[in-house]
Amino acid sequence: MTSELSRREAIREAAAAGIPAALADLGTLVRIPSIAWPAFDQTQVRRSADAVAALVEQTGVFDSVEVKTAAIPGTDEVGQPAVLARRVARNGRPTVLLYAHHDVQPTGDDALWDTPPFEPTVRDGRLYGRGAADDKAGVMAHIAAIRALVEAVGADFDLGISMFIEGEEEHGSRSFGQFLADNADALRSDVIVVADSGNWDDVTPALTVSLRGNARFTMTVRTLEHASHSGMFGGAVPDAMMAAVTLLATLWDEHGAVAVPGLTERDAETPQYTEETLRSEAGLPDGVSAIGTGTILSRIWNKPSITITGIDHTSVAAASNTLAPEVSVVISARIAPGQRARDAYEAIEAHLRARAPWGAQLEFSDIDCGDGFLVDSGGWAVADAREALAEGYGADSVDVGVGGSIPFIADLVREFPGAQILVTGVEDPHTRAHSPNESLHIDTFRHAVLAEALLLESLDARGA
Template sequence: MASEQTPDDAVTAAAAARIPSALADLGALVRIPSVAFPGFDASEVGRTAQAVAQLAEDTGVFDEVSIRHATIPGTDEVGMPAVLARRAARNGRPTILLYAHHDVQPVGDEALWETPPFEPTVRGGRLYGRGAADDKAGIMAHIGAIRALVDAVGPDFDLGLSLFIEGEEEAGSRSFAQFLSDNADDLRADVIVVADSTNWDASTPALTVSLRGNARFTLTVKTLDHASHSGMFGGAVPDAMMATVTLLSTLWDANGSVAVEGLVAHDAPTPEHSEQTLRSEAGLPDGVTPIGTGSILGRLWNKPSLTVTGIDAPTVKNASNTLNPEVSVVVSARIAPGQSAADAYAAIEAHLRAHAPWGAQLTFTDIDLGDGFLVDTGGWAVAEAREALSEGYGVPPVDLGVGGSIPFISDLVREFPEAQILVTGVEDPHARAHSPNESLHLDTFRHAMTSEALLLARLNRRGA
């Protein structure tokens, strides 16, 4: 005698049936070059917002779907469009808010892409394209999960459901805090799912339980009032490049560990992670050694890091025999979970000022700070999510720390202190988000969408 189908079996089957349409809609979103950075066509971000709003409307479950903006604090500038949809809870059920973002990183050097960045291409079990993983796949995991829930239980379910798809996450979420304040009543939820992180590997799910904070700034080093002949004055006069290289070298010790007094590490255990795995995931070639000390994941999740991500100086092509009067660099710091970004930035600035060589003049501009995040894993929503991930992937989830930052989560915590926040994602370690040849592992997406559909179904039954 055949066993009777369970409610979760129905959801799993519905999700499987919805995967092809979800991937087709993902491909359509990838084709829109929705870069929210200054200097790019903002109308493309508006076009993606319209497309996402239509996808939400077409689910047929929301009481209202709208495209909204907020003003960037301290300016008269309006932020990029976000999609907000809401369905009220019924019969005592909880409300869940699903977050993702529809803007993407610039493509960088297009010559490094093996296929056009805005033409979705499938090869080797992966979907390639800018935003295919970060984070348009997050959008479609949400939409696909909602579709599967409707197919399995019908459109008249009791779960409260909100959808918030931001349009400027990659560009710094400058209007995010104001958007939360302006729309607090429509965004308030018992559980918030942020689908913008990664998994342990392509077949093992993860809940992100810690994120490093960030402090990004531009440092300008000046040593001369004007450029001078390097033959006439070199050897007696320090130029800005010499001072900048000397100053930046004080940020790390001989092992490559951060050497800034006042930056702290977070004390937390980490799983085993081999150097071979690190080399594979990061693209570290033979002969180049890892930096830092301690466990590999401890370095990535729990310790600070400092990276120079950009420099303004004469190019090799335009090099001349002159002493540079001024050099600017962008420094990106990742802050250990638990330390405030403001305290960390103050420590970095104090270090640089104290170590400025030869009286070099330092200027700090474009300062952008975001706090890290530590999850309370004792809540009922975490337990529900773990069960859903176990069922959707077929293996238990791993508690994951992430070296990257999602600064707006601290805004969510501040605005909605009672909400339980779950940080999930559709990426795997080989997704190459932000890099050329970004891609989505198709099986990971299938499992992620199924898991989210199961989570929605579990919450829809909660309290019954």
């Protein structure tokens, strides 16, 4: 019988040997512009799902591999195609569900990219391209880890594995809950690995133990029945932009911290993190100060934030001397872990309605809420994950909070309350996910693949 030591060593060798093929397959996926937003070519999302399904099928370990969709509740639409694969556990072994997503963000202004966003390009130890990190690298980390396990111990292992590669995470996971309900038996697992987060830095792995929730909505401000001449009526008539700017300014205090009654904060210690590090990782120039109060990481992990992410108004090129009757803005709030996102949204709406200047009329629409996440860090799977991360990266892992949101994790907790959820990832602080010049640190990817392969080996050995 193969010893535990020789199995682990075989995993290390197989994971390292498989990186070139994994990166090549990742490049192929990056070339597919799988943007799930309706304004883009949706056939590319199906093409991406089919490509992922083929890679999953080629591992040779699954009893079934399907591309599936689910209905979007409350509509007559269906969601984007996802890949679902299942391998049944044997001899009392646990089942692990591996999650990632194959859809990507829009590219934004392509002129801001140093190289074409859908042409994977390697330079200075990083692979550039939209989805190169978020989250097609997560997809390939799962596949490469399975390949390493098969190469090291053979395909006849006992661990149960399910894979769920979603196709609409960047567009709100609108059919996610229905997909879970439709496929509960195939997805039911003892451990869930969500490969859609980041690491402490490019050499130190992290296990994400808290995530903020989110509340995103559109607010329309109206002050006039029709546009009017700004010279004829300006100074007596409030236009919609004036009202919107005045109202939005009440969302923050003089320090830039959120000033909305009813939004809560989480009281938790944070690791040391300097303003110098913040400036480097966020791209904050000298002379522009950080905002908020408390430790920097408490502002990002444990307190709410509010950002205006979109506005419909006359462009600079088309500006005229006109009082605008109506302005719409998209407001994106991050909610402290532990507060229900819907409660937070209602507090923000109440705040805005109470402070609408000059009787401005407000309308709220396109409301999307997702709860935050706090992990139970005492389970055996967390211990196994920490050990695998330390071995895979050569450095002890750090428990981190993340200021971003993965709302579907609340759906996973609700549907599978007995599962232990591990939130990992392949990103580092310089990945620039969602931004121009998104990139994957290739050494981090190598470490992530090895760590996950070692975790799979540990789970396969559990109970032997």
